[in-house]
Amino acid sequence: MGSLDRSLIAGLSVFEGLAATDLDRIVGQARSLRIAKDQPVFEQEQEAHSFFLLLDGHVRVVKSTPDGHEVTVRYISPGELMGIAHALGRTTYPANAIAAVDCVALAWPSHLWPTLAANFPSFSANTYKTVGSRLQDAHTRVIEMSTEQVDQRVAHALLKLVKQTGKKTEEGILIDFPISRQDIAEMTGTTLHTVSRLLSAWEDQGLVKSGRQKVTVVEPHRLLLIAEGRAEKS
Amino acid sequence: MGSLDRSLIAGLSVFEGLAATDLDRIVGQARSLRIAKDQPVFEQEQEAHSFFLLLDGHVRVVKSTPDGHEVTVRYISPGELMGIAHALGRTTYPANAIAAVDCVALAWPSHLWPTLAANFPSFSANTYKTVGSRLQDAHTRVIEMSTEQVDQRVAHALLKLVKQTGKKTEEGILIDFPISRQDIAEMTGTTLHTVSRLLSAWEDQGLVKSGRQKVTVVEPHRLLLIAEGRAEKS
Numbered sequence: 290m291g292s293l294d295r296s297l298i299a300g301l302s303v304f305e306g307l308a309a310t311d312l313d314r315i316v317g318q319a320r321s322l323r324i325a326k327d328q329p330v331f332e333q334e335q336e337a338h339s340f341f342l343l344l345d346g347h348v349r350v351v352k353s354t355p356d357g358h359e360v361t362v363r364y365i366s367p368g369e370l371m372g373i374a375h376a377l378g379r380t381t382y383p384a385n386a387i388a389a390v391d392c393v394a395l396a397w398p399s400h401l402w403p404t405l406a407a408n409f410p411s412f413s414a415n416t417y418k419t420v421g422s423r424l425q426d427a428h429t430r431v432i433e434m435s436t437e438q439v440d441q442r443v444a445h446a447l448l449k450l451v452k453q454t455g456k457k458t459e460e461g462i463l464i465d466f467p468i469s470r471q472d473i474a475e476m477t478g479t480t481l482h483t484v485s486r487l488l489s490a491w492e493d494q495g496l497v498k499s500g501r502q503k504v505t506v507v508e509p510h511r512l513l514l515i516a517e518g519r520a521e522k523s
Numbered sequence: 524m525g526s527l528d529r530s531l532i533a534g535l536s537v538f539e540g541l542a543a544t545d546l547d548r549i550v551g552q553a554r555s556l557r558i559a560k561d562q563p564v565f566e567q568e569q570e571a572h573s574f575f576l577l578l579d580g581h582v583r584v585v586k587s588t589p590d591g592h593e594v595t596v597r598y599i600s601p602g603e604l605m606g607i608a609h610a611l612g613r614t615t616y617p618a619n620a621i622a623a624v625d626c627v628a629l630a631w632p633s634h635l636w637p638t639l640a641a642n643f644p645s646f647s648a649n650t651y652k653t654v655g656s657r658l659q660d661a662h663t664r665v666i667e668m669s670t671e672q673v674d675q676r677v678a679h680a681l682l683k684l685v686k687q688t689g690k691k692t693e694e695g696i697l698i699d700f701p702i703s704r705q706d707i708a709e710m711t712g713t714t715l716h717t718v719s720r721l722l723s724a725w726e727d728q729g730l731v732k733s734g735r736q737k738v739t740v741v742e743p744h745r746l747l748l749i750a751e752g753r754a755e756k757s
Contacts, residue, residue: 352662352666354666354670356670356752358666358669358670360665360666360669360670362662362665374655376651376655377651377652377654377655377656377658378648378649378651378652378655378656379655383659383662384662403644403648407641407644410637410641414612414637415612417610417611417612417651417654418611418612420611420651420654420655420658421608421610421611421612421613421654422612423658424611424654424657424658424661425617427658427661427662427664427665428586428596428617428618428661430661430665431594431596431661431664431665431668431712432586432588432592432594434665434668434669434712435592435594435668435709435711435712436588436590436592436594436712475669477669478665478668478669478670518590
């Protein structure tokens with residue numbers, strides 16, 4: 290890890306509250322790796338040999354169901370941990386993680402988790418804070434699916450991606466990784482057909498622009514009105 | 524806590540791997556309390572002053588949305604922790620917890636969590652294992668809502684409650700706490716009307732019996748066929 294600039298890593302919230310020497314000791318036990326676009330970082334039901342910190346890129350976490358459905362559970366952004374099965378008492382990965390673009394990550398052997406957690410309480414507390422917000426996210430999604438119309442859910446999903454990964458461009462805020470209409474359908478529990486219909490309607494209204502694996506939100510405030518069910522129906 | 528029989532508590536999975544003296548030290552810092560049916564154990568957005576271990580009864584965890592919807596997130600059974608906000612880096616409770624029947628629980632002040640977690644790694648590991656399975660449950664529910672028909676979701680919800688709380692009776696397996704059709708609707712993201720229609724149809728087919736706040740599963744295997752989408756449509 291000698292080539293890695295510590296200042297890049299020290300600012301990440303997962304390392305908040307750690308002294309520089311502690312940070313060096315934690316990062317010194319990791320190896321860095323590159324994952325090419327569309328390659329797996331880890332696979333569902335495989336032995337959870339490592340846990341990871343994403344440094345660059347975006348990773349899509351997808352759960353496969355026994356009957357062959359795929360559901361996008363979440364996107365991982367730089368600075369986030371992933372594959373922390375051992376920290377949650379699991380020995381296998383609960384889902385597939387696939388590089389949405391070329392990625393760089395740190396990987397620690399999972400068997401180090403108990404020692405790292407015991408020696409560096411801040412690291413452990415920060416990790417469980419991440420877990421807590423993922424649990425909240427999952428419950429929020431259950432609630433959205435219980436109480437919201439499909440247009441609200443798709444609008445919420447786009448706004449969340451914009452918040453997580455948005456990049457300002459001349460046209461608006463670009464979701465900064467390749468995302469297909471099928472991906473959006475899998476995130477919102479609807480069909481490709483419905484997502485296509487909504488995106489076309491919103492494009493006609495000047496709210497978004499979309500192309501192949503590309504979505505730009507042009508009018509986030511108007512999209513928020515739709516997400517909150519406050520837009521006038523057109 | 525002198526009046527509490529340690530043998531009752533030692534068998535709980537959250538205390539697995541703890542020596543009797545450690546168990547006494549942990550439980551010695553708790554107070555026991557009774558919560559009457561329909562009373563709150565804790566409330567959404569309130570300061571998370573305590574975390575709890577349910578010893579007897581059933582607790583319904585409900586999230587309120589800003590626009591006034593209520594969604595039942597889960598039911599807590601005896602032996603489960605609840606309100607462990609601090610262990611997940613939160614200072615407030617993320618939901619309401621309401622006693623579904625008269626309950627008995629242990630309560631620890633939340634500020635003790637870091638010390639307990641540091642001194643008793645098994646207790647902490649067991650707690651996070653619970654968190655891990657709740658995260659899995661939440662993702663499973665997202666997947667069910669994305670990929671399953673409403674009859675499958677309601678069948679899954681009933682089978683899960685039977686597994687969690689089922690009590691054998693002459694008629695079949697009773698869900699052992701008061702549960703209304705509205706509760707089931709809130710658990711499965713559907714309407715009271717749909718739940719009533721399904722339960723009536725299943726009662727006609729001899730799969731379930733239901734009364735006011737009472738559901739008995741008569742034929743779990745046939746309900747499982749419905750849950751898995753393998754039942755012939757009637």
